[in-house]
Amino acid sequence: xxxxxxxxxxxxxxxxxxxxxxxxxxxxxxxxxxxxxxxxxxxxxxxxxxxxxxxxxxxxxxxxxxxxxxxxxxxxxxxxxxxxxxxxxxxxxxxxxxxxxxxxxxxxxxxxxxxxxxxxxxxxxxxxxxxxxxxxxxxxxxxxxxxxxxxxxxxxxxxxxxxxxxxxxxxxxxxxxxxxxxxxxxxxxxxxxxxxxxxxxxxxxxxxxxxxxxxxxxxxxxxxxxxxxxxxxxxxxxxxxxxxxxxxxxxxxxxxxxxxxxxxxxxxxxxxxxxxxxxxxxxxxxxxxxxxxxxxxxxxxxxxxxxxxxxxxxxxxxxxxxxxxxxxxxxxxxxxxxxxxxxxxxxxxxxxxxxxxxxxxxxxxxxxxxxxxxxxxxxxxxxxxxxxxxxxxxxxxxxxxxxxxxxxxxxxxxxxxxxxxxxxxxxxxxxxxxxxxxxxxxxxxxxxxxxxxxxxxxxxxxxxxxxxxxxxxxxxxxxxxxxxxxxxxxxxxxxxxxxxxxxxxxxx
Ligand code: FAD
Ligand code: DLZ
Ligand code: SF4
Numbered sequence: 348x349x350x351x352x353x354x355x356x357x358x359x360x361x362x363x364x365x366x367x368x369x370x371x372x373x374x375x376x377x378x379x380x381x382x383x384x385x386x387x388x389x390x391x392x393x394x395x396x397x398x399x400x401x402x403x404x405x406x407x408x409x410x411x412x413x414x415x416x417x418x419x420x421x422x423x424x425x426x427x428x429x430x431x432x433x434x435x436x437x438x439x440x441x442x443x444x445x446x447x448x449x450x451x452x453x454x455x456x457x458x459x460x461x462x463x464x465x466x467x468x469x470x471x472x473x474x475x476x477x478x479x480x481x482x483x484x485x486x487x488x489x490x491x492x493x494x495x496x497x498x499x500x501x502x503x504x505x506x507x508x509x510x511x512x513x514x515x516x517x518x519x520x521x522x523x524x525x526x527x528x529x530x531x532x533x534x535x536x537x538x539x540x541x542x543x544x545x546x547x548x549x550x551x552x553x554x555x556x557x558x559x560x561x562x563x564x565x566x567x568x569x570x571x572x573x574x575x576x577x578x579x580x581x582x583x584x585x586x587x588x589x590x591x592x593x594x595x596x597x598x599x600x601x602x603x604x605x606x607x608x609x610x611x612x613x614x615x616x617x618x619x620x621x622x623x624x625x626x627x628x629x630x631x632x633x634x635x636x637x638x639x640x641x642x643x644x645x646x647x648x649x650x651x652x653x654x655x656x657x658x659x660x661x662x663x664x665x666x667x668x669x670x671x672x673x674x675x676x677x678x679x680x681x682x683x684x685x686x687x688x689x690x691x692x693x694x695x696x697x698x699x700x701x702x703x704x705x706x707x708x709x710x711x712x713x714x715x716x717x718x719x720x721x722x723x724x725x726x727x728x729x730x731x732x733x734x735x736x737x738x739x740x741x742x743x744x745x746x747x748x749x750x751x752x753x754x755x756x757x758x759x760x761x762x763x764x765x766x767x768x769x770x771x772x773x774x775x776x777x778x779x780x781x782x783x784x785x786x787x788x789x790x791x792x793x794x795x796x797x798x799x800x801x802x803x804x805x806x807x808x809x810x811x812x813x814x815x816x817x818x819x820x821x822x823x824x825x826x827x828x829x830x831x832x833x834x835x836x837x838x839x840x841x842x843x844x845x846x847x848x849x850x851x852x853x854x855x
Contacts, residue, residue: 351437352376353430353448353467355456356384356398357742359405359574360618361412364449364470371413375441378406379419379433381426387455388736391563393570393705394613396554397739400547400572401617407546408573417441421553430456431463438465452616452744454666474618475658476501476651482659492660492761495520498652507626507647508633508640515633520648521593521641529598529606529778535588537605539580540569547572562685562737564703570613570739577614581625584609585632593642597710599778601692604700608708609646612740615654622650657748660762669747672727673759674810680729681849684716689855691798692784693774694719705739712738713767714774717754722768722802723846724809727757765819768806771797792837798845798855804835805842 352369354376360366369376380399399421406418417437419426427436434446446467451457460467471478477485477500485500486492499519502508508515543551547568555565571577588607595607614620626647633643661668683689687698697711707716712734720730727750734750735741752762771788775781781788781797790796807814807823815824827835849855 348373348445349441349443350374351434351441351443351446353434353446353460354378354405354409355430355449355451356380356402357452357617358449358472359401360474360621361408363618364473365447368447368470374415374447375437375443376406376409376414376416377434377437377446378402378416379426379430380421381419381429381433382421383429384456385421385558388732389561390558391701391705391737391739392554392558392561392565393563393568394739394741395558396547396550396565396568397570397572397613398617399554400543400550401619403546403550404573421557429459431459434463434467435465452742454743458666474621475655476505476623477655477659479659479662482655483663486659486663491764492656493764494652494656494762497656497659498648501651501655502647505623505626505651507630507651508644516640516644521644524641525593525645526597526777527594528776529600530591530595533595533600533603533606535591535605535607537603538569538610539571539576539583541571541576543568543572562702563705571619574619577611577619580614581609581611581620581628584611585628585638589629589632589642589646590638591642593639593645596645597777599693599708599710599715599774599780601696601779601783604704604706606708610706612745615650616740616742616745622654626650654745657752657762658744660748660752661744664748664758664761668758669731669743669751670728671751671757671759673757674724674727674755674813676721676724676755676757677726678724678846678850680720680725680733681723681855682852683855684733690785691719691855692786693778693780696780701737705737707738710777712749713754714769714777717750718767718769719799719802721755721766722799722806723849724806727751727755730755765814765817766806766810768803769799770803771799774799792834792841796841801838801842801845804838805846808839 352365352374385395406416409416419433427433446465448460448467448469449472450469460469485497551565551568571580592607598606600606611620615622629643629646632638633640684698687695689695693715697707697715701707731747731750735743735746748762752758754767756763756766775788786797787795788797791800804827814820845855
């Protein structure tokens with residue numbers, strides 16, 4: 348019996364579940380660049396280019412290995428525009444009656460495959476440390492699903508940074524040694540820059556013609572587009588940046604976009620790098636004395652801890668997760684998320700960088716654009732769409748828990764035990780943005796007051812009923828209660844006036 352083997356744009360792994368089950372002699376691989384996937388949000392052009400270039404190179408590799416690959420380019424005249432449509436077309440072409448797929452990373456596509464007018468078997472994606480069942484077994488019966496405990500299970504399961512049954516160095520978590528403020532200078536030049544080859548250049552031309560008007564600069568394009576290049580970036584980063592990754596993980600600098608971050612998340616998600624291989628390479632650097640434990644543990648925690656944990660939450664919480672809005676936030680996403688046209692230096696810098704690179708690091712996403720959206724009461728589904736569109740590594744299974752859960756508290760506390768909100772003082776401590784800003788971070792009220800300072804109190808007071816009993820937030824409410832009444836009134840009035848100006852589209 349001949350079957351179709353579906354490989355999606357983020358399933359570019361030679362031993363992905365569907366391929367493992369396939370038979371080279373009788374089965375046909377289907378890969379397709381389709382309008383549905385390229386437009387379900389207005390993806391950053393760099394993201395589309397990365398995916399298409401990596402897909403084309405992976406298809407060539409599979410052909411080289413002897414597979415029959417039916418690849419549809421976006422501009423092919425017969426292109427039906429959707430994944431189910433392409434499966435149907437290829438089934439008619441080959442006489443195949445069944446499709447083997449690896450479960451997609453988004454409910455929308457899982458459902459579309461389920462509803463397709465031919466038989467599609469969806470196999471679990473085995474590129475993760477924890478299976479759905481393992482995560483659910485861990486989660487069942489727990490009152491709170493805290494990442495730290497799940498992470499310890501993953502350390503035990505993988506044996507990463509373990510000394511027998513104990514954690515290496517005696518502690519599970521070295522975060523206490525991390526999170527230093529921004530350094531004066533950075534002795535790492537950022538990720539490797541790869542010159543686009545003919546395949547990538549052809550994709551860049553296509554993307555420019557079709558998606559050139561979307562938010563984001565397509566060129567220059569220097570990201571890795573195959574497994575070999577991605578591995579070179581990993582090796583480069585381990586050698587030159589991993590040792591300081593932990594120390595400056597949360598820092599931000601006005602003149603440096605990458606600091607010591609790895610910029611490998613898109614490569615792992617696409618399947619160009621294996622998450623365990625990445626962690627083992629980092630562990631080896633520690634065992635050889637080339638990187639300190641706080642850096643290596645911090646990095647491994649992000650991958651076998653956070654990455655696995657958010658995936659578990661996404662599948663466990665089900666298809667309605669992206670529509671949650673526990674705080675009933677209704678404001679529209681301000682235009683400056685697309686234009687960078689704001690006097691708030693930290694926000695402008697993050698949006699500019701996002702436009703240019705399709706990349707911002709974790710603290711920019713969480714404590715600048717995420718924090719502002721939460722403080723300002725932006726509708727979380729609009730925030731979710733923005734994040735899903737603008738980042739190279741944004742696939743719903745990983746993006747939604749980070750945005751809806753961690754950043755916007757829209758899931759009501761499934762992921763975060765308290766909302767990630769802060770006034771300008773946090774940004775001032777961790778970055779040098781405030782020194783370049785039109786607003787004053789020291790000013791709590793008045794014309795120049797940092798909007799984060801005003802909105803911080805506005806947020807806490809709006810949600811007093813929900814959060815004042817949270818043991819981790821009591822101190823903040825006590826500080827508010829000690830303030831003089833006329834000061835409280837000024838803060839709240841100025842915060843409302845700011846939101847009003849922003850809502851009218853005035854420059855803020
Ligand atoms: P590094 O800082 O070098 O970290 C190493 C690796 O750890 C990353 O490559 C990534 O694989 C993993 N990692 C770190 N933090 C997380 C996390 N919270 N969840 C999952 N994996 C993590 N990550 C995405 O991959 N896709 C997203 O769409 C995404 N959206 C986010 C939205 C918000 C609001 C926030 C706060 C975080 C988001 N993250 C997302 C998590 C994190 O910001 C990125 O994984 C990280 O910035 C990727 O850059 P890097 O490879 O340089 O990471
Ligand atoms: C993100 C994306 C884009 C832009 N284009 C395609 C495509 O044309 N063909 C394809 O197979 N996959 C694409 N993808 C990735 C899918 O959207 C991704 O598999 C789902 O969002 C699930 O993670
Ligand atoms: Fe951002 Fe406020 Fe600092 Fe300006 S003063 S950079 S708005 S935190």
